[in-house]
Amino acid sequence: MLHIRIVAVGKLKEKYLKEGLREYIKRLGAYSRLEIIEVPDEKVPDKPSDTEAALIKRKEGDRLLAAAGDKDYIGVALDPRGEMWSTEDLADKMRRWELYGPNLVVFFIGGTLGLSKEVHAVCKAKWSLSRLTFPHQLVRLILLEQVYRGCKVNRGETYHR
Structure with missing residues (x-):
């Protein structure tokens, strides 16, 4: 069973996002070991200098x-400049990660300004969910939904398209 750890900047505040996360956490329980870790965000000025x-x-x-x-993980940076994956691409990557290890995949979700170069340096993949820009809190829900969909695909179970 694949172990998935989502490490994200900031706390979820919106009730609808918390409810959505709870639903997908429940659904994913049958498919993977899942952890979500939130780290504090920094206050960002309106127009920060470089x-x-x-x-x-x-x-x-x-x-x-x-x-x-744990240092023995596959790091995936969620980044708008990353590679675009289809659901089938994600399912295939998840299948390979589970088979060939390490069995822990860490998805990194940055704050308002994105991820640091140090985080990018430990990531084997950079994944863009879309060409659209999403609030970093919403990215968690989209990520969980896609991971769930990938799990269903890998088990040969139906999931609407």
Whole structure:
């Protein structure tokens, strides 16, 4: 069974997102071992300088890496500049990760400014969910839904398209 750890910047505040996450956490229980770890976000000024932005991303990145824990994992950075994967691509990657290991996959979700270069450095893959920009809190729900869909595909179970 694949072990999935989602490490994300910031706490979810919106009730509808919390409810959605609870639903997919429940559904995924039959398919994988799942952990979601939230790390504190930094206050971001309205118009941060490049230096301020880099410092904020580094601080948040340090927290993400500390929370990721175990060094023996496959890191996946959720990044709008990453590679676009179909649901079938994700399912195939999940199948290979489970077969060939390590059996722990860590998905990194950055804050408002994205992920630090240090987080990118430990990631074997960079995945863009869409060309659209989503709030980082919503990305968690989209990610869980896609992981669930990938699990269903890998088990040969039906899941509407």
